[in-house]
Amino acid sequence: MPQRVAVIPGDGIGVEVVAAARRVLDAVSGRHDIDLTYDDFDWSCRRYADTGSMMPADALDILRDYDAILLGAVGWPGVPDHASLWGLLIPIRRTFRQYVNLRPARIFEGVDSPLRGAEAGSVDLVVVRENVEGEYSEIGGRLNRGFPDEMAVQESVFTRVGVTRIVDHAFELARTRRGRVTSATKSNGIVHTLPFWDEIVRERAERFPDVEWDQEHIDALAAKFVLDPARFDVVVGSNLFGDILSDLAAAVAGSIGIAPSANLDPTHTYPSMFEPVHGSAPDIAGQGVANPVGAVWSCVLMLDHLGHGAAAAGLMTAIEASLRDKTSRTRDLGGTASTDDVTSALVELVGR
Numbered sequence: 001m002p003q004r005v006a007v008i009p010g011d012g013i014g015v016e017v018v019a020a021a022r023r024v025l026d027a028v029s030g031r032h033d034i035d036l037t038y039d040d041f042d043w044s045c046r047r048y049a050d051t052g053s054m055m056p057a058d059a060l061d062i063l064r065d066y067d068a069i070l071l072g073a074v075g076w077p078g079v080p081d082h083a084s085l086w087g088l089l090i091p092i093r094r095t096f097r098q099y100v101n102l103r104p105a106r107i108f109e110g111v112d113s114p115l116r117g118a119e120a121g122s123v124d125l126v127v128v129r130e131n132v133e134g135e136y137s138e139i140g141g142r143l144n145r146g147f148p149d150e151m152a153v154q155e156s157v158f159t160r161v162g163v164t165r166i167v168d169h170a171f172e173l174a175r176t177r178r179g180r181v182t183s184a185t186k187s188n189g190i191v192h193t194l195p196f197w198d199e200i201v202r203e204r205a206e207r208f209p210d211v212e213w214d215q216e217h218i219d220a221l222a223a224k225f226v227l228d229p230a231r232f233d234v235v236v237g238s239n240l241f242g243d244i245l246s247d248l249a250a251a252v253a254g255s256i257g258i259a260p261s262a263n264l265d266p267t268h269t270y271p272s273m274f275e276p277v278h279g280s281a282p283d284i285a286g287q288g289v290a291n292p293v294g295a296v297w298s299c300v301l302m303l304d305h306l307g308h309g310a311a312a313a314g315l316m317t318a319i320e321a322s323l324r325d326k327t328s329r330t331r332d333l334g335g336t337a338s339t340d341d342v343t344s345a346l347v348e349l350v351g352r
Contacts, residue, residue: 002035003067003306006271008088011045012280013290014072020292020343021070021299024315027350028303032311039066045076045084045280054087060095063271068302071275072295077282094132096270098263099162100169101129101242102301103277105249105259110324111333113254118229125232127249128173129242130166131263133157134193136239158193158238163200169266170236171208177233181205183215184237184245197238221245225252250277257291257332258323260298262305274302288338291330293319296346318349 007022009015022038029036041062043055054074056062063069069092074084092098105127107113109120139155167183174181183201187194198215205213216224218241224231225245229252237245250259259277276294284290297319303312322328328345329335337345 002037004065005036005038005302006063006066006069007038007040008043008069008071009040010043010072010074010088010280011076011084012073012282012285013278014074014280016072016285016288016290016339017276017292017295018070018072020339021295023343024292024296024318024346024350025299027347028299028311028315031314031350032308034303034308034311038070043088045074045079048079048083048087054084060091063092063096066271068306069271069273070299070302071273073276073278073280075280075282090136092273093263096273097132097265097267098270098272099130099132099165100262100264100266101131101246102262102264103127103129103242103246103249103259104297104301105246105253107253108258108320108323110326110329111254111258113252115226115229115252118252123229123232123253125229125249126173126177126234127242127246128166128170128234128236129246130162130237130239131242132239133159133162134239156193158196160200163197164204167201167204167236168207170234171204171211171213174211174234175208179211180233181211181213182221182232182235183213184218184221184235184241185215186218186241188217193238201236218245222248225249246277255291255332256294257330258293258297260294260301262298262301264305272302272305274298274305288340289331290339291332292339292342292346293323315346315350318346321349322346 009018048054107120107123135156137157140153142152144150170181185194185198187198225248250256256278261277263273265272276298300312300315322345328337328342330337
């Protein structure tokens with residue numbers, strides 16, 4: 001029985017990298033006898049400009065029965081960022097209980113880190129970001145708009161269920177890696193939510209005596225990501241902290257263009273969603289120079305989630321080989337290859 005993937009290319013280079021990822025997925029599927037079917041949806045900022053909404057009213061009902069969702073990127077000049085995100089990405093994450101945002105970062109052979117002395121193999125970490133609550137809540141509002149005393153209030157929401165399940169996921173993931181968890185906090189300055197977070201981390205850590213753990217205040221942690229990124233294995237943080245740290249980790253690894261992410265419902269009750277970390281990049285859209293590796297690595301995560309571990313491992317090996325080769329690196333990695341060049345190289349590598 002085929003596994004169904006809903007494809008939302010979105011905006012800008014999202015369209016280009018999703019097309020590239022589809023070509024590579026077709027090659028992987030043929031090599032490993034995987035039956036994937038795709039349905040494309042034109043939900044995007046262009047649709048917002050034409051209709052006033054990023055996606056139709058029944059979009060979530062349409063997506064509900066898919067096995068996975070592959071997203072390119074959303075965002076375009078003229079459409080407010082909060083309209084594009086809250087009109088598509090965030091409703092999907094929350095309706096389908098995608099409470100784990102998984103963002104791995106590695107320094108690959110052939111990719112230069114901007115950090116002096118950071119070499120291939122020295123950095124291999126995963127940021128586990130709480131994905132459906134925390135600082136990105138809908139609770140709050142604006143008062144006295146347009147007056148000198150105008151104000152805005154935004155509430156953070158941390159629940160015991162939400163913190164417990166993301167912390168447990170981080171510890172369970174660490175058991176499959178190098179056995180260390182770092183918790184991002186700021187409990188010295190944020191008086192209610194982050195001490196609550198810290199308490200739950202301590203409670204849950206007792207259930208994983210085989211995993212080492214520590215906690216770092218977010219400001220110090222950001223500095224240590226730059227000064228000593230090799231020390232980190234699994235880093236767990238709130239919605240905001242995880243968002244910022246994962247982009248920083250991508251920069252440390254050499255380019256946000258290669259950074260993947262997975263929005264996971266670990267229970268498989270609902271479809272999970274896979275997307276590159278980069279945005280729609282209007283400044284390079286249509287030029288054929290976007291790096292497709294972030295989207296393809298996201299497909300590695302998707303294949304693994306769908307139960308195709310061998311295919312995922314084979315595709316990861318192809319990514320590693322393509323990054324070692326100077327002829328298949330895009331300009332964000334110091335190369336001259338086009339999106340199509342990299343895609344063709346990956347397809348060839350998968351077929352070997």
